[in-house]
Amino acid sequence: MAKDYAQLNDKDLLEHYRVSGNNKFIGTLLARYSLMVLGVCMKYLKNTADAQDAAQQVFEKAYLEADKYEIPYFKSWIYKVARNICLMRLRTHRHQIEPIEELQEMPDLEIITADELKLKELLKEEENTSLHEALDQLNEEQASCIKLFYFEKKSYQEIQQTTGYTFQQVKSHIQNGKRMLRNILGKKSESHERD
């Protein structure tokens, strides 16, 4: 058992920690997310020292509070803790206003809905007529990025090279395009059901 705990999934590590109170379980879990938390903090704080400091604060809070709540998905939970800590820091230090607005307006992408899964399956069917009709309604940037990514299986870097867009632009064209597709296809299936 001594070394096996590193192979346990998040849920089991958390459960073992709750039952035994043994710190090695929570230590393994936190270390598993150190890179992700550091990246999230860096995204919002945009400064290496601040990001490192905030990440330490996240782990401190997670260590103290992980056994106090029912946590079904540790990754989502620690991500929310990290975002909240960054938001508080931005407010306290009164950095720029821009990141705070960005944070509030950010769509909640972490829940995979049934619609998202349906779209994921649909994007595998390159020949699907309703998908192509919906793609025609997107703007050119979104449609081309989605086609390159899903139909031609090109990576973001390859799409950057083909289109000349930045990494951020490719990401946002794909994410916004997918959201539009979900809306268009959702409305279409609603009108079919009514007919």
Add this chain to the structure above:
Amino acid sequence: MKEINDAHEHQGEGKITLKLLDYINGSLPREEQWEMEELMNTDSAISDAIEGLKQFEYPAEIITIQQSLNKRILSKTLKNKRYKFKPIQFPFWIILVVIVLMLIGLAGLRIIHLLK
């Protein structure tokens, strides 16, 4: 519904986050790189983390900071066991039995006292 739960379960696994650095370094195999990018489209935690990690000028800096964070986590959690003090809770019937026995005892003492 099962598919949604499976997807959530997959999201809940931390193992994917271990591949973040390989993705940033461009050392993931092509298929895994694409899978990571597809995940990025639906998972805001992974999406934000990659965006943040890409802001570091040198990947070596990320490794140094990660090591320092992990060292800190290790030192914090090194004391093997955190003892939890939980209040002892007795079932209601035990409390009731104890009260009844005490009352019988008191009544017995009173009777003995009266007989004297």
